[in-house]
Amino acid sequence: MSEISILKDFQKRQMLFMELYKKAFPAVARYISRKGGNYEEAKDIFQDALVIYYEKLISKSFSPINNEKAYILGIAKHLWIRKLGSNVINDTIESAESEAVFAEEHLRTDKLIYLLETAGKKCMDILRAFYYEKASITEIAQQFGYSGTRSATVQKYKCIEKIRETVKEKSLAYEDFIE
Template identity: 55%
Template sequence: MAKTIDRQQMLMELYKSAFPAVAKYVARLGGSFDDAKDVFQDALVIYYEKTVTGQLSAENNKAYLLGIAKNLWFRKYRDEHTTEPLQDDVLNMADVAEDQISSNKVLRYLETAGKRCMELLSAFYYHKQRMKDVAEQFGYSGERSVTVQKYKCLEKVRDAVKQQSLSYADFIE
């Protein structure tokens, strides 16, 4: 009976000390207060099960509990917030007649990635050059380096679009 009271008190203390940090983390990633409560309670159950089975000492492991909660929220956030790759957006835009696309807007967002990125993306997408040729042209050590740089350039463009909260319709006149 005394062991149960000790565990209950330990869990209450963990709840009071760790929940605010979890709530702040979840809120920062776009979650609600209810999301934070759900994630924290799931984490608390996992933590409790590990202490009861002896996989974890019953000492105040606030950091361990926070790690469980952050991992649970990250998984939930990742599963619920999948993004469509930019390449699919570009392919969808190609289906629209060229005169409907506001090339100035597209160009402006491509320019946010920088001149070198624009040249690299142009060589790959517009001029349809092979990765090996692009690597030689831009002085990269190999095709893998070009692939990584192309990805970084696309991420810069994605970030610029996300910052402006733009949708596909914003590019149509």
């Protein structure tokens, strides 16, 4: 099955995005952190990089890539440098790949996944749909069987609050997810 046909199926596309998130976000977060950014900025840059990658992936002129993680990290580095106002890019693809491997080894994904799992599967699905699939609240209400957008909004808020409470209870910080 071709990459484009996978992207047309919602569930397969969702699985692809989750796989890319697991592969590439740790490297992007590590890079942004090292360059003086915070977790929120890392999430924003990663989302932008993922959108750019997705747009390139579905374009007909795009050729396959050997290392998606390094490619997304490269896009994220470019976006971060552009955000900071610098036009100088000193990093090479080789350093991007090695940094991606290093960051992945040092990010405690087990803690992050545990934290998200404490909110429950339905919450994870709602948050994934909203933040990673960019589904509207109306779409989420329909997809998850809520009576209206207000109910879906309240449920999304409750899910976020569950995660925040877990973070507060355990006194976790961004640094807790990096070894």
